[in-house]
Amino acid sequence: MSAVSLAQRLAVSGSLPRLSVQERAPIRIGALVPLTGAELFWGRPGLDGCRIWVDWINEHGGMMVGGRRHLVELVEADSALGAEATLEAARQMVETRKVRLVLTLGGRDMGLALAYLMDRRVLTATLLPSDLSPDHRTLIAPAEVHPFFNVTGVEWLARHKPEARRVALCSQADEMGLPSLATYRAACRVAGREIVEEIQYDAETGDAGAILQQMLAAEPDVLCWCSSAPPMIEALTVAAYKAGFRGEILACTCDHYDRLIAQTSSAFMERFTFQFPDFDDPALERAEFFFRRPKTFFDTFNERFPDEWTAVSWEYAAILDRWHDAVEVADSLATPTVLAALKRGRSMPHTFGMARWWGTEVYGIDNALVGDWPVVAIRDGKAQIQEFGSVLDWLEAHGATLIEELGATGQLWHQRMKPDLAHAMSDTED
Numbered sequence: 562m563s564a565v566s567l568a569q570r571l572a573v574s575g576s577l578p579r580l581s582v583q584e585r586a587p588i589r590i591g592a593l594v595p596l597t598g599a600e601l602f603w604g605r606p607g608l609d610g611c612r613i614w615v616d617w618i619n620e621h622g623g624m625m626v627g628g629r630r631h632l633v634e635l636v637e638a639d640s641a642l643g644a645e646a647t648l649e650a651a652r653q654m655v656e657t658r659k660v661r662l663v664l665t666l667g668g669r670d671m672g673l674a675l676a677y678l679m680d681r682r683v684l685t686a687t688l689l690p691s692d693l694s695p696d697h698r699t700l701i702a703p704a705e706v707h708p709f710f711n712v713t714g715v716e717w718l719a720r721h722k723p724e725a726r727r728v729a730l731c732s733q734a735d736e737m738g739l740p741s742l743a744t745y746r747a748a749c750r751v752a753g754r755e756i757v758e759e760i761q762y763d764a765e766t767g768d769a770g771a772i773l774q775q776m777l778a779a780e781p782d783v784l785c786w787c788s789s790a791p792p793m794i795e796a797l798t799v800a801a802y803k804a805g806f807r808g809e810i811l812a813c814t815c816d817h818y819d820r821l822i823a824q825t826s827s828a829f830m831e832r833f834t835f836q837f838p839d840f841d842d843p844a845l846e847r848a849e850f851f852f853r854r855p856k857t858f859f860d861t862f863n864e865r866f867p868d869e870w871t872a873v874s875w876e877y878a879a880i881l882d883r884w885h886d887a888v889e890v891a892d893s894l895a896t897p898t899v900l901a902a903l904k905r906g907r908s909m910p911h912t913f914g915m916a917r918w919w920g921t922e923v924y925g926i927d928n929a930l931v932g933d934w935p936v937v938a939i940r941d942g943k944a945q946i947q948e949f950g951s952v953l954d955w956l957e958a959h960g961a962t963l964i965e966e967l968g969a970t971g972q973l974w975h976q977r978m979k980p981d982l983a984h985a986m987s988d989t990e991d
Contacts, residue, residue: 587634588624588894590615591660592877593650593674598641599764600737602791602816603666603688607873609866611635611664613858614878624885626894636660640670648673648985655681661894662884664877667692668736675700676982684896686880688873691740693924694974699896701903702929703883704876704912706919706952708741708788709963710934711813713950714834715748717936718783718809725809727757729781731772731797733764733789741788741813743966750966751959757781769796777804786812791871798833799824809834814872818939830939834947837872838937844946845913879912883930913949922960923967925974931956 592611594604615633618624623632636658638650651674654660663678665671667689678685679697687693690702690709718725728749732742742761749756758779760772776784784801786794794812801810802825815821815835822830838845840859855875862874887902888894903909908917909930916932933949956963967973 585629585631587632588626589634589636589654589658589660590881591636591638591651591654591658591663593638593640593647593654593663593665593671594877595641595666595669596637596639599790600641600666600669602871603737603873604640606866606869606871607664607666607688607875607877608635608637609869610858610862610874610876610878611881613861613865614881618885624888626888627892640665640674642670644670644673644980645985647671648677650674651677655683662686662881664880665692666873672980673982673985676980677986680982682896684884684899686877686884688876689736689740690920690924690929691736691972691974693920693926693928694977695925696979697928698926699900700928701900702920703903704879704930705934706929706931708744708813709931709956710836710950710952711741711744711788712748712751712955712959712963713934713952714811714836714936715745715752715754716950716955717948718811718834719752719754722809725782726754727779727781728754728783728785728811729758729760729776729779730756730785730787731760731762731776731789732787733767733793734761735764737788737790738764739970740967740972743970743972744963745785745787745811746969747959747963747966750962751955754783764790764793767793769793770800773797773800773804777801777806781808783809783811786810788813791816795821795824802826802829808832811835813837815937815939815944816871817868818944819942822939822942827939827942833939835937836934838935838946839870839944840875842935842944842946844935844949875912883909917953919953919956922956923964923973 592608595601596604615635619632623630636654640647647670663685665687667687682699685700687702690706730745732738758776786797798821810833812835814837840855845855887899891898891902904918911930911932914933916930918927919931920927920929931953934952935946936948937944938947
């Protein structure tokens with residue numbers, strides 16, 4: 562079976578014939594992602610990307626399993642309504658809608674739902690590999706290994722701006738922020754950068770102006786926003802510009818950077834290093850990629866959802882493409898068979914090239930797909946990939962430092978408290 566999946570082939574040529582699926586049962590995919598609240602920005606754009614993927618598949622006859630085609634349906638639910646509501650949404654997806662795969666952001670309110678999905682052995686994908694553990698055998702992270710890829714940005718900046726040695730960090734104190742904080746700590750240590758200030762703030766109530774003033778008081782050369790949410794990154798960056806900061810800025814993402822350029826200046830934003838490219842970047846046309854033509858996906862997304870492209874717009878679609886490739890290989894939708902097909906050979910195409918299943922050292926299980934990752938900077942008003950850094954090489958060389966920092970922030974798998982699924986289930990049944 563070619564590594565180029567059906568969705569890739571459709572994106573390139575649309576060459577498959579349209580076939581009737583008559584009254585066959587659809588194949589349902591669950592999207593249990595934040596659609597409201599502070600994490601909305603990591604949910605809804607990715608769901609929109611899924612809609613494009615599903616439409617491409619269905620417009621050409623659906624998915625082929627067992628010699629028959631089936632349309633694909635997307636079952637959506639908000640994971641931002643609390644742990645109990647998220648658990649109930651997961652139950653409805655599995656018990657009523659019979660979904661074959663569940664897409665999640667992970668973290669936050671997903672603890673009970675993940676425990677339920679693992680108990681039912683449902684194949685589930687997360688964008689937060691920190692959810693992985695030996696207790697989560699059917700949970701995978703095939704799109705990104707957040708936040709470990711952030712080490713490539715620190716490494717690149719240290720090589721290109723060796724004089725920028727004093728770093729001030731800020732991060733929200735939650736399942737998204739703390740692993741990122743630990744990763745930036747480790748990357749700074751390895752790169753010989755001095756951390757002169759560190760602030761942990763509440764994701765709901767953090768005051769960007771106060772945070773920035775405390776960071777600037779330490780006279781840093783580099784301000785690092787870690788994996789802060791897009792609104793906080795915007796507020797911090799604009800505040801830094803207004804305060805006259807003339808150093809470098811690091812962050813995981815820089816969504817809607819055009820808006821930031823408009824509020825600051827093109828020259829100011831050229832000192833911002835981050836990790837997520839636009840998919841019309843010429844460097845992606847030359848890479849082995851989850852879509853043979855990334856620009857096709859990028860252009861389609863922007864046409865259907867103007868001004869909504871973000872770091873996650875492509876990620877759930879990337880997961881669907883890897884899953885569909887495994888379904889084609891396995892000729893089955895059964896979780897054990899598809900999971901085995903996903904992990905065949907332990908190496909497979911990843912978003913930005915070939916990657917390897919990894920994770921035992923940190924997660925207790927090799928269910929994270931890790932490969933190269935781009936370092937991105939803004940040049941002439943446009944995000945441009947500067948290089949692809951090897952996350953695996955860094956982890957193999959400096960894993961002990963990373964594990965130490967993850968342990969210091971309580972982010973290793975065995976440090977997390979297990980949710981009481983049995984109690985929660987009994988409450989919902991009463």
